[in-house]
Amino acid sequence: MTDPSNDTTPHRLLVIDGHSMAFRAFYALPAENFATATGQHTNAVYGFLTMLLTMIRQQQPTHVAVAFDLDTPTRRSEEYAEYKAGRSETPQEFYGQIDLIVKVMEALRIPTITLDGFEADDIVATLATLSEDAGWETRVVSGDRDVFQLITDRTLVLYPKKGVSDIPLMDAAAVEEKYKVSPAQYPELAALVGETADNLPGIPGVGPGFAAKWLKEYGDLDGVLANADKITGKKGESLREHMDNVHRNRRLNALVRDLELPVTLEATTLEQPDREQLEELFDALEFNRVRQRVFDTFDERLGTTTEPAQDDVTPDFTVADSAQQVNDFLAEHGGELLGVYAEITGPEMVAKRKIPVPGDYGTVTGVSFAADDAGLFVDLTSDSAAAKAARDALADPALDTAVYDVKSIIKAFGSTASIDGVQDDALISAYILQPDRRSYELSALVEGYLNANLDTGETPAAGQQALDLDGAEEESKAQQRAHDAVRAAWMIRRLSQVFTPAVIERGAQQLLQNLEIPLAVVLAELEFAGVAIDEARLGELLQQFSDEADAAQESAWAANDGEKVNLGSPKQLQVVLFEKMDMPKTRKTKTGYSTDVDSLNDLLERTGHAFLQNLMLYRDATKLKQTVQGLKDAVAEDHRIHTTFSQTTAATGRLSSLNPNLQNIPVRTEAGRQIRDVFTAGTLPTGEQTQLLTADYSQIEMRIMAHLSEDEGLITAFKDGEDLHRFVGANVFDVDPQDVTSEMRSKVKAMSYGLAYGLSSFGLSKQLRISVDEARELMSAYFDRFGAVQTYLRDVVKQARKDGFTETMLGRRRYLPDLTSDNRQLRDMAERAALNAPIQGSAADIIKLAMLGVQRELTEQQLRSRMILQIHDELILELAPGEEEQAERILTEQMSSAIELRVPLDVQVGRGRSWNDAAH
DNA sequence: TATGGAACGTA
């Protein structure tokens, strides 16, 4: 047995019979446990992948290839029509998984080989032969025993015993041990015995034992056949009767070893996978656990540090310790775009919970600048002259820079430096180009766009190592730190050089430079400002909701025979509701039956059980309690909450809010309003009391739909300024506006909003608790009256399918490759996203424009009032005393004139001492 | 300890 760890041979090819192994994987793993949200089964893909990883780890190949069958006739089926006949239909769940495996192999940069007229095992045999001839080691992975004939000293077979985890290595000795013939003779034995799986009958009554005995006695198959007469008994008789079978079997099970393959051996070299593609695929397949294993395996096999490309060497750099050195660098390189990287430490994290300490934005401890072939690092931990020169450079509007995440830099600098001259922010550019990326981390962008690593094993020039033993270690640490920072700046510059032409080509340069980058600066101001919190009231609310939750819990337990189930555990609830109490089954979820509020209400109607009511009360109270607790934990030392706005999260162009999320504070219930009441107008450093001003766009998405669809009816509705839903209701129900009942109005309202989400008649019926027929009639009446809306929505999807993306009014794109998917669920989802993205995204464009306008006016008019929050269609300002009217005018004007539509943009404003008050 | 699902808040 060859020791697989004995890696003295430079080349080792792993060649896999893809179809055979995919099938093994499929049957080894339960299909029902491996499916994506969209119903695509993935058990074969998963099994195949884990098998591949195991093989790579165990066998340490330098080359890998996978062969697949085609669905076309092969030499075998041509010769013998019944070949593989009688096999049961390929199961539905297997369908499509081969394609997925091929895609995964593509992303792994492992060649997949098919050849018209030939099956995978012929390809495998040819590759193994080429490898053998080249003097390489070979490992063949296949569940087909025919490959045993390939075994030599250097070519071994991995034949799965069961599943894909137990795959022992078969060498000549193992074959001889098991079948009592040599590998070369194995197909002769198989010809005699036959192969049920391939529908190749052999000699009835003859098994491997007798076959081996005969072969040994007469030397080989020809010998056995020539001496058939000499074999006595039933088995001899059978042999003579079925000689044709044997001849045919032998012809068919001989593997073709000299095919013309479309790839060379060299092309099977194991390479670094395409991480981007792989991430995307794994996202779609919902492979998360295996993802890291894939990367680890390849890293381990290939080494994490790939050979740096010729052009991938961090430029020489200077560590500046004088202003002169900074200025010299800028004098020489300041004329070109400089990559700038800010080394930021912290912020401190609140123990255990991984959220930053409220109000702590970290510190910039160093900054690096990178030109094409030169770099500079400046330590900023002390107030040196070099540090000052670096800060001045960053503030210089004439110095063109490309940065990464300007908002974080501004926040970490705080008041200690300002930033100007930013031409590009790689974070934001990447978002403009690919708004649905999973990660925008600098390292991910470098890997994805530059095919390089941010972090190399590179160490700076050894010449720097002083002989002074005491100082040497620290010296080299400092040098490494500077090197890493310069490399980051250099990568940012290179990213920018890739992104900028792509952004220009897309026509999104305005969007980037005049909207998103300036907005990042504005957002930093919002985050700095924060919103004042009435902490005392917040504490009272926490107690209140906590008491309510406790009371509801007690009542629920009482209604459950005093049994104390965890009301927060859907799993335990399922046991109580559907097993113990034997209630009717609700909607199915991935893990059982749903216990969401709709389901519980349904059950309450049917059973009237007191447990349900109290459970819902508990849910409500707990949710509120959690929200309040989250707010409490987020209050900073200045008694304010400083949320973080993420500018690169929502694929449509919206902002998102985190730590804490202030865009989902309850509003519809009384309790929600109580919570909004703790968001208050703060006090200025001068001690003056401020006020809050809120302004929101009314029905902005409907207005955008009216604008984009150019529907005359809808445009008229908005121009007349009357109640939109009443107007639409009058048209849909064909009555006078004053005769529209509140029921009609709410139906129409739900439908209008639903349209922008791709609501179906089924969905509408469920929401309004009406029949599907009624819902369908409602929709058709709507489209009769507002035909252009229907045309618009249809055209949006059509255009998106053609282009592969949707676009907002400001040219913000969202790519939707699933529009052409074979998977209906995926395709439908993509269509709904396509409907929604231009509408939601244009609304996001508009309020972002408004924010820039508001900020500009507040500054120009030198007001102390400031913007503090954005909630998608709402802006909140904190007003300094005496500025109320002026600020309100700015807000209204800037919001309503942010963009010119075919309908007016209506803005509702309100003022008050709290967010709740201001909204009324 | 990290990850995913369910649930639920907002626009």
Added chain:
DNA sequence: CGTACGTTCCATAG
């Protein structure tokens, strides 16, 4: 079988 998010908890995997 309505889009876009973030947070929380529990359960599971390791």
